[in-house]
Amino acid sequence: MCGFCGSFSEHRHWSAGPLTAARQGAVRIRIAHMAGELAAPAGVRLTAWRDRFQLTGPTGKRELATDLASIWRAVDRLGRAMPDPLDDAFFDGLEAQAKE
Amino acid sequence: MTGDAPVIVDVLTGFLGAGKTSLVRRLAEAGALSGVAVLVNEYAAPPVDQSLMGLSGLKAGTFADGCLCCATDGDLRASLLQLLENRAGGKVRPFTRILIETSGIADPASLLATLVSDPMLRPRLRLGRVVTLVDLCHAPTTLAEQQEAVAQIVAADIVLFTKADMADEGAVELACAVVGAINPIAALRECSPHDNTDPFDLHALQPRHRKAPVASAVHTHHHHIASTVLRWPSPVDWAVFASWLSLLLHRHGPNILRMKGIMTIAGEEQHGPVVIQSVRHIVHMPEHVAQPAANGGAEIVVIAREIDPALIRRSFETFLAHAERKNRSTEDHLPQINAVIA
Structure with a gap:
């Protein structure tokens, strides 16, 4: 039970999805990998760490995040750029990889 | 806190004068709101003629068929919590659904955000449908000039066109084109003054199922x-x-x-x-x-x-x-x- 609001339900970010508990751990690792792909141009690395995500910026500074929303806030603080999936740099980076 | 199933919350919105209160009144009179708590904001006239009675900070009245109607002072979150507490404490008639009639100048996005993300409401409520009323007489002007009216269309699962009997010829087609372009997800229907079909009834009115939505x-x-x-x-x-x-x-x-x-x-x-x-x-x-x-x-x-x-x-x-x-x-x-x- 939440000690603050008395709610019995634990908050789950939508990105946890409708997945079974057994799959949550594997999906967290996969999210770290795929969000890491999006954060890489900003110089930020992501790893799944216990039930959280660990982010390491280009200077070596680290932060922990609980879900994808907090991951992107941390990437904005740590990274050398703010990744944008509608930006030319996003398309250029992925399309260049496709040609490799 | 109870172990009850989450209460369904439906939202009725529409710009000033679109006919929200009239629809609620008609639905109540037709018995479609039995077991429903209707939460009306302060700008709209309560759809009950009975004298309102205070219930633990909420002004509430009761329809003859068992629909509970409450007037809120604008803080919908507090009103919803109070309503749920009153329900759990047996201070109001039991209800399984809440119908929120928003202010005519409300952007429903903030209300929906509260329902989905508030830690105290989220486990106890479940979002149902958003129905938006559009007054056919004023739709082109309102949608062109009022951002809130556009936001109400965007949030809709179902758009009901009202006042067709007073509108110009071709108004329905024009409104369908404009509203459909703003929100291709929503079902679009006409609503006559004698139509008592409950737009929140999942069986009575199915949202349009588009097999191939278009841009x-x-x-x-x-x-x-x-x-x-x-x-x-x-x-x-x-x-x-x-x-x-x-x-x-x-x-x-x-x-x-x-x-x-x-x-x-x-x-x-x-x-x-x-x-x-x-x-x-x-x-x-x-x-x-x-x-x-x-x-x-x-x-x-x-x-x-x-x-x-x-x-x-x-x-x-x-x-x-x-x-x-x-x-x-x-x-x-x-x-x-x-x-x-x-």
């Missing part, structure tokens, strides 16, 4: 609003989609007005597809549904403001294709990796 665009006085359809032909890797969508909403949430669609998750095919739904940066918790996905993959309508929707579609397709390439590459190298480990 559209419309210019309002304030904004360029356009929509597109994200399609993927096979089950989608949830981690890929969630990573991409969360970054899109983090960066552009205020301008991604609405998303709604259906998607089959790779590895979860046996549970059926999930409904993907968001209003601005707020995403509803995805839930499995019984209906089959249109193409066994994903089909999601996106309504955006001041963003070229083709760019959103290109981004979605580019990232999912990138993830598939990465997957294939990993699978190709697995024998070599296993050999090194061995």
Whole structure:
């Protein structure tokens, strides 16, 4: 039970999805990998760490995040750029990889 | 706190004078609101003639058929909590649904955000339908000049056109074209003054099911609003989609007005597809549904403001294709990796 609001339900970010508990751990690792792909141009690395995500910026500074929303806030603080999936740099980076 | 199932919350919205209170009154008189608590904000006239009685801070009246009507002072969150406490404490008649009649100048997005994200409301409520009333006599002017009216259309699951009997010839067709361009997700219907069909009844009025939603665009006085359809032909890797969508909403949430669609998750095919739904940066918790996905993959309508929707579609397709390439590459190298480990 939440000690603050008395709610019995634990908050789950939508990105946890409708997945079974057994799959949550594997999906967290996969999210770290795929969000890491999006954060890489900003110089930020992501790893799944216990039930959280660990982010390491280009200077070596680290932060922990609980879900994808907090991951992107941390990437904005740590990274050398703010990744944008509608930006030319996003398309250029992925399309260049496709040609490799 | 009770162990009861979450209470369904339906939202009735529409610009000033669209006929919200009249519809609630008609539904109540027809007995369609039995077991429903109606929450009316302060700007609208309460749809009951009985004298209101105070109930633990909420002004509440009761229809003869058992519908509970409450007037709120504008703080809907506090009013909802009070209503739920009163229900749990047996201070009001039991109800299974709450119908919120918003102010005519309300942007329903903030209300929906509260329902979906508030830690005290979220476990106790479940969002039902958003029904928006559009006055056919004033629709072109209102939609061109009032941002709130456009926001009410964007949030709608069902749009009901009112006052057709007073409108010019061709008003329905014109309104359908404009409203359909703003929100291609919503079902559009006429609502006569004698129509007592409950638009919140899932069985009485089905939302339009579009097998092939189409992209559209419309210019309002304030904004360029356009929509597109994200399609993927096979089950989608949830981690890929969630990573991409969360970054899109983090960066552009205020301008991604609405998303709604259906998607089959790779590895979860046996549970059926999930409904993907968001209003601005707020995403509803995805839930499995019984209906089959249109193409066994994903089909999601996106309504955006001041963003070229083709760019959103290109981004979605580019990232999912990138993830598939990465997957294939990993699978190709697995024998070599296993050999090194061995």
